[in-house]
Amino acid sequence: MRSKCKADFNTIFPALPRIILTELEKSYDRIKKNFREGRYEPSELNGGKFCETVYRILEWYTSPNQSYASFAATINNFSQSVKKFENMSKFSDSVRFHIPKILDALYGIRNKRAIAHAGGDVDPNYMDAVFVVSSCDWVLAELVRLLHGITPEEAQKIVQSIITKKVPLIWDIGKVKRVLNPELSFEEKTLVLLYHEYPTPVIESEIFSWVEHSNPTVFRKTVLIPCHKRKLIEYDSTNGNVILSPLGLKFVEDDIKLDL
Numbered sequence: 001m002r003s004k005c006k007a008d009f010n011t012i013f014p015a016l017p018r019i020i021l022t023e024l025e026k027s028y029d030r031i032k033k034n035f036r037e038g039r040y041e042p043s044e045l046n047g048g049k050f051c052e053t054v055y056r057i058l059e060w061y062t063s064p065n066q067s068y069a070s071f072a073a074t075i076n077n078f079s080q081s082v083k084k085f086e087n088m089s090k091f092s093d094s095v096r097f098h099i100p101k102i103l104d105a106l107y108g109i110r111n112k113r114a115i116a117h118a119g120g121d122v123d124p125n126y127m128d129a130v131f132v133v134s135s136c137d138w139v140l141a142e143l144v145r146l147l148h149g150i151t152p153e154e155a156q157k158i159v160q161s162i163i164t165k166k167v168p169l170i171w172d173i174g175k176v177k178r179v180l181n182p183e184l185s186f187e188e189k190t191l192v193l194l195y196h197e198y199p200t201p202v203i204e205s206e207i208f209s210w211v212e213h214s215n216p217t218v219f220r221k222t223v224l225i226p227c228h229k230r231k232l233i234e235y236d237s238t239n240g241n242v243i244l245s246p247l248g249l250k251f252v253e254d255d256i257k258l259d260l
Helices: 018-036 048-062 078-087 093-112 124-148 152-163 186-197 204-211 216-229 246-255
Strands: 170-173 176-179 233-235 241-244
Touching (some): 018 048, 048 078, 048 093, 048 124, 078 093, 093 124, 124 152, 170 186, 186 216, 186 241, 216 233
Antiparallel strands (some): 170 176
8 A cells, every 4th residue: 555645734733722823834835836826026036934933933842831932023023033043952953943044045145136137148037946945945844853753854745745735736635636728638637647746656556546537558658658668756666556756746836737
């Protein structure tokens, strides 16, 4: 039986105060959604709310009575404020240095950079957006690791499941999944389903059943093998495992509409 690492914010951060949990999920989801939909402008992909929420998580985590600043209060001079964690010697370097420094850089880059670019240049807004998304992913994975005492690899798997946990295009019916857009090809349906399950491998027979193909041999020859050759997936014909590749992730996010 395949192991599942699907998770959501409620199950992986059960101890967090409800208001912090809500703000963390809302700010993170907005960043990921805007990036996926190509909205790279500072006004659209701003990590400020995420930073302010994580700052309060660090306060809550390090406080003897689990107190933290009200969300109604303004954090004055964010760059200076995060330095207070450096002196908390009983906590890990991640709490004292790594997360605060990432937050400081993340908070500043979207507030201070809004650069026009000439034709042919690399769009600085896109570069900043990649930094914002990658930084948020790393910080979230580190919070998972800190609050659960697991390895970075296990934390990253949980974060990855959060990243892909909401695909309105997919309908879960117990052990059965369906792609709700009938206009997608069998290849597109397969990739979307693998995206939904990532980073967990899926058995070939399950994917075949989920896309409702009529012939397993034809499905293998016309969908799985071609996608494997294009490096969109890794298909192990020996054990039947199929998993989306990094190139496949990019293809799904760039070329397939994930919302109905």
